[in-house]
Amino acid sequence: MNPQPFLRAFTAPAWLCAFSFLAAMVAVLQFSLRAYVPGSLDPGGFTFANFIDLLKPLYARVFFDTVVICFLTAVSTLIVGYPLAYALVRTQSAAIKSILLVIVVTPLFLGEVVRTYSWIIVLGNNGFINSILLNLGIIRQPVQFMFTTFGVVVALVHVTMPVMVIMLAAGLSHIDRDYQRAAESLGAGPIRVFLTVTLPLSMPGVVAGVTTAFAWTFSAFATPQLIGGGRVNMISNLVYQLGFASFNFPFAASLCVAGLALTIVVLSGLRLASRRLENIGPH
Amino acid sequence: MPCSAYQRLLGFAGKFAVVLILGFLILPAVVVTIAAFNDKAILSFPPQAWSWRWFAKAIAYQDFRDGFRNGLVVTAWSSSLALVIGAMFAFALHRYTFRFKKVLEAILVSPLVIPHFTVGLGFLILAAQIGWNRGFAVVIACHVVLVLPFVLRSVYVSLRNLDQSYERAAASLGASPLRVLLTITLPLLVPGLVSGWLFAAMLSFNEFTASLFVTSQRTQTLPVAMYNYVREFADPSMAALSVMYIVATAALIVFANAFLGLGKVLNIEQSR
Numbered sequence: 001m002n003p004q005p006f007l008r009a010f011t012a013p014a015w016l017c018a019f020s021f022l023a024a025m026v027a028v029l030q031f032s033l034r035a036y037v038p039g040s041l042d043p044g045g046f047t048f049a050n051f052i053d054l055l056k057p058l059y060a061r062v063f064f065d066t067v068v069i070c071f072l073t074a075v076s077t078l079i080v081g082y083p084l085a086y087a088l089v090r091t092q093s094a095a096i097k098s099i100l101l102v103i104v105v106t107p108l109f110l111g112e113v114v115r116t117y118s119w120i121i122v123l124g125n126n127g128f129i130n131s132i133l134l135n136l137g138i139i140r141q142p143v144q145f146m147f148t149t150f151g152v153v154v155a156l157v158h159v160t161m162p163v164m165v166i167m168l169a170a171g172l173s174h175i176d177r178d179y180q181r182a183a184e185s186l187g188a189g190p191i192r193v194f195l196t197v198t199l200p201l202s203m204p205g206v207v208a209g210v211t212t213a214f215a216w217t218f219s220a221f222a223t224p225q226l227i228g229g230g231r232v233n234m235i236s237n238l239v240y241q242l243g244f245a246s247f248n249f250p251f252a253a254s255l256c257v258a259g260l261a262l263t264i265v266v267l268s269g270l271r272l273a274s275r276r277l278e279n280i281g282p283h
Numbered sequence: 284m285p286c287s288a289y290q291r292l293l294g295f296a297g298k299f300a301v302v303l304i305l306g307f308l309i310l311p312a313v314v315v316t317i318a319a320f321n322d323k324a325i326l327s328f329p330p331q332a333w334s335w336r337w338f339a340k341a342i343a344y345q346d347f348r349d350g351f352r353n354g355l356v357v358t359a360w361s362s363s364l365a366l367v368i369g370a371m372f373a374f375a376l377h378r379y380t381f382r383f384k385k386v387l388e389a390i391l392v393s394p395l396v397i398p399h400f401t402v403g404l405g406f407l408i409l410a411a412q413i414g415w416n417r418g419f420a421v422v423i424a425c426h427v428v429l430v431l432p433f434v435l436r437s438v439y440v441s442l443r444n445l446d447q448s449y450e451r452a453a454a455s456l457g458a459s460p461l462r463v464l465l466t467i468t469l470p471l472l473v474p475g476l477v478s479g480w481l482f483a484a485m486l487s488f489n490e491f492t493a494s495l496f497v498t499s500q501r502t503q504t505l506p507v508a509m510y511n512y513v514r515e516f517a518d519p520s521m522a523a524l525s526v527m528y529i530v531a532t533a534a535l536i537v538f539a540n541a542f543l544g545l546g547k548v549l550n551i552e553q554s555r
Contacts, residue, residue, distance in 0.1 A: 240495070249404075
């Protein structure tokens with residue numbers, strides 16, 4: 001087909017959009033290298049002091065906690081999401097498929113605030129789970145879910161589940177089912193077929209799902225803020241606190257830059273590890 | 284194929300696991316619905332008395348009303364802008380090679396993995412530096428960047444699934460490229476465009492973290508208003524609002540699934 005002359009113009013708005021986004025990211029980078037002037041919103045001269053301050057145990061601890069929470073969430077979401085993605089792709093019934101899709105996709109569009117609030121009602125001291133356990137006489141004291149890492153991770157798994165299931169399902173749906181049929185006809189049982197054929201072939205979906213879940217958890221703010229209640233802190237909470245409680249925007253910006261660097265390192269590490277895994281895995 | 288007892292047991296265990304997981308997904312929605320109809324202001328399960336009054340209170344609450352209105356303004360602008368920008372770019376991406384194509388694509392897709400608080404802080408600092416006040420323009424620009432990857436993907440997937448022989452037929456019969464685009468390609472893309480726009484609108488309306496950074500008291504959107512409410516008050520008005528949210532969202536998703544085919548849009552149809 002002839003190259004269409006208007007296609008060149010079609011990229012213009014995209015360039016404009018990309019430049020404004022880059023400008024915003026450069027603004028963060030630039031602020032991260034500026035000194036904080038207490039009592040002023042304008043930053044001072046150029047300095048590396050913000051990045052040196054990041055090494056203080058208080059901040060290093062938050063970085064560590066953030067990575068731990070992201071890993072726990074990504075791995076739990078993978079384990080819980082896989083059976084659902086499998087059912088979604090393999091079910092023969094159109095009705096079941098529609099129901100599964102609606103249940104999986106709806107939470108994606110509810111937003112973090114509504115979902116976090118709902119989990120507060122489920123997990124709170126006089127919330128749903130504790131009320132039921134108390135009424136049944138199983139426990140005497142409410143179990144403490146709020147302000148714990150466990151509570152935060154449970155809510156975060158719920159937040160990242162839709163995107164995980166969608167990515168896993170995309171990976172599973174592109175597997176040629178003849179491989180599976182071949183393994184079955186050669187006498188492999190269902191578990192063996194799954195472990196040696198389906199699971200290895202779905203690795204691209206698994207990697208995509210885990211990396212996205214990791215990045216989304218890293219980005220979460222309302223969940224650790226409201227369910228963690230100051231006792232479970234992630235980088236996002238620290239950035240907000242520094243920006244809007246102390247107006248120390250240069251330090252907030254340096255946290256963002258360090259967080260971004262950390263995400264890139266962890267995600268490329270994950271990709272690298274998964275490539276190794278595929279190489280040693282059965283073919 | 285013969286089905287042994289072992290295989291049937293395995294199938295049953297799988298179904299049971301899926302039902303449990305679905306229960307986990309639905310649980311918060313069910314619990315929040317029960318809480319919303321609880322007559323008393325203090326949470327208790329099961330509720331002693333039922334009422335609709337928290338719905339009336341939520342609808343009458345001024346911050347929620349303002350947030351809803353601001354949210355509609357931001358959503359309408361950002362999703363429509365993202366649709367135009369994303370659709371045009373998806374076209375160029377699919378049909379045209381140009382310099383820095385991969386770079387531009389990478390930049391525009393990167394907000395998917397860049398934390399939203401970083402994007403929000405960036406636009407906040409940028410706006411302050413170029414002397415914009417924190418009006419709607421900043422919020423809309425920020426939202427366009429955040430929802431663009433979803434529009435891009437949705438339109439790109441439907442472009443890839445498009446049968447180009449229709450376009451070739453029209454072109455060989457003498458239609459100009461622009462005419463082919465307007466009378467053949469665009470009408471065939473309508474499902475992709477509608478679903479892209481719908482996804483962008485829903486994500487923008489619900490965007491919270493970045494909005495918290497770039498909105499002011501005057502421009503705060505509904506999720507920001509809800510967050511502030513949860514921090515200050517504990518009565519079930521928020522539960523009532525959540526129920527309205529859940530019902531409206533589920534209705535939109537059912538609609539999208541019935542008319543657009545979510546499986547196709549999300550690219551998860553089994554190949555054979």
